[in-house]
Structures are given as structure tokens and as C-alpha cells.
Amino acid sequence: MKAVLCKEFGPPATLVIEDIASPAPGKGQVVVSVKACGVNYPDILIIQGKYQLKPPFPFSPGSEVSGIVKEVGAGVNSVKAGDRVIAFCGLGGFAEEVVTETTKLIPLPASIDFATAAGFTLVYSTAYHALKDRAQLKPGETLLVLGAAGGVGLATVELGKLLGARVIAAASSDEKLAVCKQMGADETINYSAEDLRERIKALTNGSGVDVVFDPLGGNFTEPVLRSVAWNGRFLVIGFVAGDIPRIPLNLPLLKGSSIVGVFWGSFTEHEPKRNQQNLQELLTLLAQGKIKPHISATYPLERAAEALNDLVNRNVIGKAVLLTTT
Secondary structure (H helix, E strand, C coil): CEEEEECCCCCHHHCEEEECCCCCCCCCEEEEEEEEEEECHHHHHHHHCCCCCCCCCCECCCCEEEEEEEEECCCCCCCCCCCEEEEECCCCCCECEEEEEHHHEEECCCCCCHHHHHCCHHHHHHHHHHHHHHCCCCCCCEEEECCCCEHHHHHHHHHHHHCCCEEEEEECCHHHHHHHHHCCCCEEEECCCCCHHHHHHHHCCCCCEEEEEECCCHHHHHHHHCCEEEEEEEEECCCCCCCCCCCCCHHHHHHCCEEEECCHHHHHHHCHHHHHHHHHHHHHHHHCCCCCCCEEEEEEHHHHHHHHHHHHCCCCCEEEEEECCC
């Protein structure tokens, strides 16, 4: 089978594609013939050695795939060869086949195509966990989404509206903000052309926002934290903009606000039952057509480096997905 391999830490250009042996399933495992794999920002960090997880070489990035079960290992009776599935495999998705545990499989209805399924799990699960479990977002509250045109940003815009919030989407261009409006944003802020704090103040009549979803970090965090309403919740998602901010702790003190960490990966390990419940709720919304990943670009497996570079350069609106020919 073909696989995209990382043999040394570095930029996407250091990745290679090679023919390697097909994996064999162990006890409680299955082999999935990959049809599509989502491309996510953690994939970039992993191949650069900047992520919490540092796997041994060689390895394939790619954490969320959709495909068809090819082979099952000993003791597996929950799925069989030929079943359509989504798998959150953690690693190995940039390949024609991947081996994973049955606990990481989700049945895929025939009504949902493989590309949509591969762009679904990580971004919607992160957004839903953030808004439902960590922020406890209430109908009528105001939600500000930074980096709103990214995969997780658009998922948050969509889910925020479904949960009854007034959603303000902030992104770096009018083109990106137009997609945010299509996904349900009530108001938009172009933080490349507008003063972020002043625009928030104008849109909230000076009262501030109840919940902030921040996957950017860097220079965006402090001015937005200063724009949080009384009893507001500031959700720390990641640091795509670069630096990890150093926050003056008098800011949450003065606002009675909370700074709340959101790490969906750890949530799945510590609270697997709640995670499964969230996934079932999200799959129901997906099947009902109430949510749908915005996939702006698809690439063949051989162009994985290009897909990652487009993500680095912020040329992707919503999700990018790799497609195999298997």
C-alpha cells in the first residue's frame, strides 16, 4: 500500500510517499481501507516535532479517516469486513490502509459520503465539547469565534447558532467572512482591516461577549480577553497564530470571567462515555443535514504536502481532505 511518511521532523516538503507493507490487525483491532482523510493543523505540528505526541520514525500523520473495514482481528465482533466507518486513529491516516482499535470506530451511514465523514470528527467534536461541556453556552448569549473560517472555526459558528447563540465570526478576509455568514454567523469582524476591540464594543453596545472561542492565541488573545463580558468564558483552543500568550491575571479577576482550557483528545480519554454521547448527538445532526463540514479543497494522497502547505498559508477555508484511489 502507499503511505505518506515522516522520516524526520521538518516542514511538509520533507514528507515522502512510499509503498510499504499492509498492516495486520491485532486483537481488538481492524484494518480500514482509507477512502478519505481529513487534514488538520495538528498534522503540521506533529511532523515538525512541535506537538505533545512525538511518535517514532517513520510514521504517517493523519488522525481522522473514513473508509471500509478490510480485515478484523481476533475478538472483534462489533464490525465486519465491508462495513463503512469513520475512524479517529490518531496517526497513520495519510495512507491507503490504517489499523486502529474498534473503540475508535463510528458506523458511517450510506447517506454520508466519505469526504464529508473525514472532515467531521475532530472539528465538530472539539467545537461541541468546547461550547456544550466547557462553556455551557446558553441560548441568547453572544459567542465570538476567532479564526472563524478554519475547519474548527466554521464548525463552532454552525454549532453556536444551533445552540441558540448570537454568533460573531472574526477572520482575516472578506472572502472568508462571506463563508462564515453562509454557515450562520450573525455578525462579522475582519481583523485585518478593523480594530478588533472597537468592533466588539460596537457590536455588543459596550457589554462584551459572553463566550470567546480562541484557536489563534498570539496577539489576539489579550485584546479579546479584555472584551469579555461579566461572567464571560474564554475558551483556549490552540495557538495557530504562533506564540502562547502570557495573560495578566487581573483581567479575569476584574471581569469575574473564566479562562477555560479545551483539549478534546484528553477529554476522549478521561470521559469516554460523555464523548460517545456527544458523537452520537453530532452524527444525528449530520444525518439530519443540520450540520455539514465546509470542504473547500480535496487532494490526492500524493499531494499531501501541498495540502499541509495550503493549511499553513491559510489558503483553506473550512476543511481540506485527502482522497485515495483504493
